[in-house]
Amino acid sequence: MAPVAMRTVAQSLSDALPVSYWLDDPGKPAPQPALTGDERCDLLVIGGGYSGLWTALLAKERDPAWDVVLIESREVGWAASGRNGGFCAASLTHGFANGLARWPGELAKLEEMGARNLDAIEAAVARYGIDCDFERTGEIDVATEPHQVAELKELHEEAERLGLAGGSQWLDRDALRAEVDSPTFLGGLWDRDGVAMLNPAKLAWGLKEACLGLGVRIYENTRGLDLASAGAGMAVRTPYGRIAARRVALGTNIFPSLVKRVRPFTVPVYDYALMTEPLTEEQLAAIGWKNRQGLGDSANQFHYFRITPDHRILWGGYDAIYPYRGKLNSDYDHRPETYLKLAEHFFTCFPQLEGVKFSHAWGGAIDTCSRFSAFFGTAHRGKVAYAAGFTGLGVGATRFGGDVMLDLLDGERTERTRLEMVRSKPMPFPPEPFAWTGITLTKWSLARADERAGHRNLWLKTLDRFGLGFDS
Structure with a gap:
């Protein structure tokens, strides 16, 4: 120019x-007090973004008697959940093309479940009176x-x-x-x-109010420092206290997982x-x-x-x-x-x-993550579940991820846990500095492909062959 x-x-x-x-x-809600002292609960949810909020809400909807606690290291919705574009998509696979390339045999099921998930989000927004410009x-x-x-x-x-x-x-x-x-x-x-527009911060704040209304105890400015087995349950240390929980759901996404073996996947x-x-x-x-x-x-x-x-x-x-x-x-x-x-x-x-x-x-x-859509799993003999790797398409898919985590913690096979998408893992990223070198080369190659009528060079073709890549 x-x-x-x-x-x-x-x-x-x-x-x-x-x-x-x-x-x-200016209508941003005040944070809940930090946890000071010790707590006990049936389910501890770590992370106050969409993943954690949906998981806590769905847990109480499944069983109102469950004692659910959610902790957030800063304030609910402060990170990716309050910074995104507000595109709430039905797709669980980061788009039709990515789903077709990775799970062609179950894509019809994934598309149907994604549509149901978006309908359920719309219904929840109406049911709880969440004013998020849906x-x-x-x-x-x-x-x-x-x-x-x-x-x-x-x-x-x-x-x-x-x-x-x-x-x-x-x-x-x-x-x-x-x-x-x-x-x-x-x-x-x-x-x-298959896509709704909404105000992402207001959705997070509305989910927070819905959780509180169902009896979820939320502690903000409360970071989970470590996670360890404790008898039949789990124990999580926080700056001013300790939480004993029968089960734990991790919705920390980009922040370092308390299950260390998950970290190389994102x-x-x-x-x-x-x-x-x-x-x-x-x-x-x-x-x-x-x-x-x-x-x-x-x-x-x-x-x-x-x-x-x-x-x-x-x-x-x-x-x-x-x-x-x-x-x-x-x-x-x-x-x-x-x-x-x-x-x-x-x-x-x-x-x-x-x-x-x-x-x-x-x-x-x-x-x-290397497959651009969420992956799931358990740790500590099924007492801990996690979902991560949403790759920028988590406004809608995190609700599905919350359901998957609760299914995994229940230990029962469901239509969700039977999916190959849920049972499989992406390829982990290599250790540094190899990850940085590979991602930098991939970004350069993608930009070059845009300049050359979509022609993919040998590096991108090799990544395609192994189901890897990098998506901006």
Whole structure:
């Protein structure tokens, strides 16, 4: 871009607050007190994001007599659950293509269970009166390059052949631009039923209130320091006390698991997003977007974007930053060079919005695994269950993960625990510095594929052969 244009891009960020728009809310609930002293319970849930909240809520719904405690090291929803784009998808497999490549024999079942899971989330939002701006608008996968048009059409045809297209609709260039107008759009695949838009922080806070209403005891600013067997149950040490529990569910995701052998299966990736100021009526008319779908482009390094009830546009993705040696570091939570890149891409997509400014810019870590979708397991002779590896698609899938953890703790075979997806594990990442080297090479290769009409080099083809890879 020309220097003047780049100055304009930079100026669009001049007032951006370095905090998640969703968390910058005066209605944010006060934290529950920290645990001081010792506790006993039937089920201890560690982690106050979606994984932990859904698990605690589902446990009380299954058996109201269960004594359930949830602990969170900071405040409920402060991490990935309060920083994401608010796309609540039915897919349990990080999209149809990933599911087809990994579990073709049970994909129909996974798709059906994912649809039921999304319906159950919508029902819970209504049942508990959770005010999180839940809108079943769907999502459009957008092609911005000719090869992406061909790939999306082929994917849609395959879904139709398998009878799994559901409410998906192919949109040609004109039909797509009638929905959302960008000169970069060439075509798109609209999943009308399988994705909802919502306010992610309000969902977390609403789940917290629902849990409290059912009698879950929640302790915030209470970190689980270690986990050990204690007779027939488990013991967890916290900074000011100790919890004895019959069973433990771990919903810590990107944060180091208290079951150490789980740690090599996930790595942290930092994702970033911008939020615009509210658009004027004239600006809204310039882009259309009356049906409020979520959108995501089809590149390897992709953007996701959606419009909010107050007419702001969230614009995120593209840069997926893996920290050197895989160490979590809050310094990565904000990355001005990524914000500039995202802002430049935003105005390329929507040149008619020149002059719009961004009110918020933020980032944070998500957990990813080598198969891009959650994995599950138990430890300590079945007394501990875990779910992790949601790879940025956890707003909806974490509820399914909570059900899986409770099934595993019950020790009974269910339709969920019989799934190959649930019974299998992804390939662990190699030790450092090999993981960093491999992920860096993969990111370079994915960017190069985007520049070369989707052509995958030998490195990516080798990863494909072994079911590995890296998804931004």
